[in-house]
Amino acid sequence: xxxxxxxxxxxLSIQGESSRAGYPCVFVRLTGCSSRCTWxxxxxxxxxxxxxxxxxxxxxxxxxKTPLVEITGGEPLEQENVYPLMQQxxxxxxxxxxxxxxxxxxxxVDHRVHKIIxxxxxxxxxxxxxxxxxxxxxxKAPPAEQALFEFKIVIAGxxxxxxxxxxxxxxxxxxxxxxxxxxxxxxxxxxxxxxxxLKDHLNVRMQLQLHKYIWPPDMRGV
Ligand code: SF4
Numbered sequence: 001x002x003x004x005x006x007x008x009x010x011x012l013s014i015q016g017e018s019s020r021a022g023y024p025c026v027f028v029r030l031t032g033c034s035s036r037c038t039w040x041x042x043x044x045x046x047x048x049x050x051x052x053x054x055x056x057x058x059x060x061x062x063x064x065k066t067p068l069v070e071i072t073g074g075e076p077l078e079q080e081n082v083y084p085l086m087q088q089x090x091x092x093x094x095x096x097x098x099x100x101x102x103x104x105x106x107x108x109v110d111h112r113v114h115k116i117i118x119x120x121x122x123x124x125x126x127x128x129x130x131x132x133x134x135x136x137x138x139x140k141a142p143p144a145e146q147a148l149f150e151f152k153i154v155i156a157g158x159x160x161x162x163x164x165x166x167x168x169x170x171x172x173x174x175x176x177x178x179x180x181x182x183x184x185x186x187x188x189x190x191x192x193x194x195x196x197x198l199k200d201h202l203n204v205r206m207q208l209q210l211h212k213y214i215w216p217p218d219m220r221g222v
Contacts, residue, residue, distance in 0.1 A: 004081065005052055005082060006051055007030060008030065008031045008045040009221060010026065010028050010061065011027055014222075015097075016210035017180070018114075018152070018207070019150060021207060024068065025070050026066050026068070027070050029073060029074065030073045030076045032045070032049070036126070038124055041218075042074065046074065071098045071113075077098075078104070096110075097116060105134060106149075115148060115149050117150070118151075119153045121155060122160060122163055124154070135171050138176065150177060152180050152182070153180075153204075154181075155188060168203075181206055181207070182207045182209060
């Protein structure tokens, strides 16, 4: 069967986020997302895309000669054929990352994939869609696999930060899996978020979106 995905773009860049920040990485951006976060920075990926066979995607990735690959969007888990794509990339020895908005359970994702799962705070406008199922899936995973779950919280202000600290206190997910926390670019100073984290001795990893400092913040394909 000739399986396809609707692809917005495939490009080589520097991984800007997560515990792999700084490494060269091939990004595969899938088209479409049923959510509408207020500060979404990839709205251009909501509709525009090219139907592409899995083989063609794999061949394009191979051309970049880079072992780290991130599947992103849009919301990649809204296209069924993303699952065999991730599996085939793992089978070929790639170090595969998935960036998901967190509204869909990651239970069908190949266990070898490094899963970056958003936890959406109130300012996103999508907080009610939050899928705490993924926290429960991560907590039940064998310890060796928990390292491949990473939760991401993007903070726009104090209300978001307090929401996040309550979530971490309630679930204790940051005692089991890495939790990265960053700011909505140009909405909240990283220095302010850093001061809150330090004051509260919060066990999270603060991150900046590296690509927005290397290149113009609204530049595509980086
Ligand atoms: S889940 Fe991600 S892609 Fe979808 S609207 Fe929110 S930020 Fe944008």
